[in-house]
Amino acid sequence: MSAGVPFTRPWVRRALACLLVLVFLAPVFGWASGAVGYAEPLENAAHATGAADAASTVLPGLLPDYTVAGLDGPLGTLAAGGIGTLLTLGVALGAGRLLER
Amino acid sequence: MHIPDGFLDPWVAGLFWLGSGAAIGLAVRRARDELGDERTPLLGVVAAGVFAAQMLNWPIPGGTSAHFVGGAFAGVLLGPSLGVLAMTAVVTIQALVFGDGGIIALGANLFAMAVVDVFVGYALFRACRGVHETGAAFVAGWGAITVSALVVGLGVGFSSAFAYAVGTTVPIMVVGHALLGLVEGAITAAVYGYVADARPDLVLGRSADEVAAPEVGA
Numbered sequence: 649m650s651a652g653v654p655f656t657r658p659w660v661r662r663a664l665a666c667l668l669v670l671v672f673l674a675p676v677f678g679w680a681s682g683a684v685g686y687a688e689p690l691e692n693a694a695h696a697t698g699a700a701d702a703a704s705t706v707l708p709g710l711l712p713d714y715t716v717a718g719l720d721g722p723l724g725t726l727a728a729g730g731i732g733t734l735l736t737l738g739v740a741l742g743a744g745r746l747l748e749r
Numbered sequence: 750m751h752i753p754d755g756f757l758d759p760w761v762a763g764l765f766w767l768g769s770g771a772a773i774g775l776a777v778r779r780a781r782d783e784l785g786d787e788r789t790p791l792l793g794v795v796a797a798g799v800f801a802a803q804m805l806n807w808p809i810p811g812g813t814s815a816h817f818v819g820g821a822f823a824g825v826l827l828g829p830s831l832g833v834l835a836m837t838a839v840v841t842i843q844a845l846v847f848g849d850g851g852i853i854a855l856g857a858n859l860f861a862m863a864v865v866d867v868f869v870g871y872a873l874f875r876a877c878r879g880v881h882e883t884g885a886a887f888v889a890g891w892g893a894i895t896v897s898a899l900v901v902g903l904g905v906g907f908s909s910a911f912a913y914a915v916g917t918t919v920p921i922m923v924v925g926h927a928l929l930g931l932v933e934g935a936i937t938a939a940v941y942g943y944v945a946d947a948r949p950d951l952v953l954g955r956s957a958d959e960v961a962a963p964e965v966g967a
Contacts, residue, residue: 654790659948663794670801681806689898689925690750693905693918702910704755709848714804729804732842736800740838741793744831747777748784 667733674729675722678714750818750901750926751843751858754851758908765904766856772864776833783831791951795823796835800842802936820862821870821893822937825886826944826952829871836863857904861897869893870937883942890937891930898926 654660687695694700714728757765784792799819806816819839824832840862843849850858870893877885902922906915945952 654786657790659951660790660794663798667794667797667801670798670805674801674804677805688750689922689929690752690901690905692925693902693911693921694756696917696921697911697914699756699905699910699912702755703753705848705851706754707845707848707852709844710846712848714847714849725804728847729801732804732847733797733801735846736838736842737793737797739842740796740835741789743834743838744780744784744789744792747781747834748789 667737671726671729671733674714675725678725679722750862750898751840751850752854752861752901752905754853756851756905756908756910757854757857758910759853761904761908762853762856765854765860769856769859769864772868773833773837773859776830776837779830780834783828787951788827788831792827792831792835795827796838799823799835800839803839803843817933817936818862818866818894818897819937820866820897821874821889821933822886822940824867824871824893825874825889825937825941829868832867832871833863836867839863857901861900861904865900866893866897869896882945883938886941887934887938889934891927891934894930894933895923895927898922 691700694703711728711731714732715724716727716731719727799817799822802817802819804816820832820836823835826832827835837859840850840858841855844852844855844858870889873892874885874889877888899919899922902919903915905911906918907913911918941952
C-alpha cells in the first residue's frame with residue numbers, strides 16, 4: 649500500500665492522522681449508542697410494520713457486526729475499525745490506480 | 750440505512766441491482782479521465798474517511814440513532830464519478846467483510862448510498878454553490894441523505910416483509926434522516942470548507958488560484 653499512498657505529501661499525512669482519530673473514536677461511539685439503546689430509522693420502520701423478524705443473514709462477513717474474534721468490546725470495535733479503514737483505503741486506492749492505466 | 754437480506758422482495762432487489770450496476774459502470778468509464786497523482790490518493794483517503802466516519806453512531810431525538818453516510822461529501826469533493834467509486838468501495842466492504850447490509854440487498858444499499866446520495870448531493874451543491882459555497886455543502890449533505898432515505902423507504906415499503914406499508918416506511922425514514930441530515934450537512938459543510946480553504950486544488954472544479962464564490966453577507 650505504501651507504493652500507492654504518497655506519504656511525503658503533507659495533506660496525505662494530515663488526512664491519515666484524521667483517519668486515525670476517527671478510528672479511535674469508533675469504540676466510544678459504539679459504546680455510547682449501545683448504552684442508550686437507540687435504533688436506526690430503518691429498524692423503527694421494520695418494527696412499525698412487523699418486518700423486524702424478516703431480516704436474515706445470507707453472508708455474515710469475516711468480521712460480523714464490526715467485531716474481531718478473541719477481542720471483546722471496545723478493543724474489537726477498534727480493531728475492526730482499523731482493519732476496515734485500511735482495507736477501504738487499499739481497495740479504493742488500488743481501484744483508482746488500476747483505472748488510471 | 751443499511752438494508753439487511755430478507756427485507757426486500759426479489760423484484761425490488763433486482764431493480765436496485767440494475768440501477769446501481771448501470772450507474773457504477775458509467776462512473777467507472779468516466780473516472781478514467783479524472784484520476785491522477787493527486788486525485789487517486791484523494792479517492793482512497795475520502796473512501797477510508799467515510800468508512801471510519803460511518804462507524805460513529807449518534808442518537809437523534811425520538812429514540813433513533815444514525816451515522817454519517819458521506820455520499821454527498823464524496824460527491825462534492827470528488828465529483829460524481831469518483832464519489833460513486835469511493836462509496837461503492839465503502840458499502841461493498843461493509844457488506845462483504847462486516848455483514849453490514851445484506852448481499853442480496855447490496856444493490857439497494859449501493860443505489861441509496863453510492864448513487865443517489867452522491868448524485869443528489871453533487872447536484873444540490875452545484876445548484877447552490879453560486880449563492881454560498883459552504884452553505885451549498887450543507888444543503889447537499891442534508892438534502893441527499895433525506896432523498897436517499899426516501900429511496901430506501903420506498904424500496905422496503907413496496908416489499909411484502911413490510912406489508913407494502915409505504916405510507917408508514919417513507920415517513921419514518923424521511924423524517925428520521927431529515928433530522929440526521931442536519932448533522933450530515935454540518936459535517937459535510939465543515940470538512941468541505943476546511944479542504945476548500947486549505948487545498949482548493951484538491952476540490953473538483955477549483956484550482957489553487959481560483960477565487961471562491963462570494964459568501965453571502967461577507
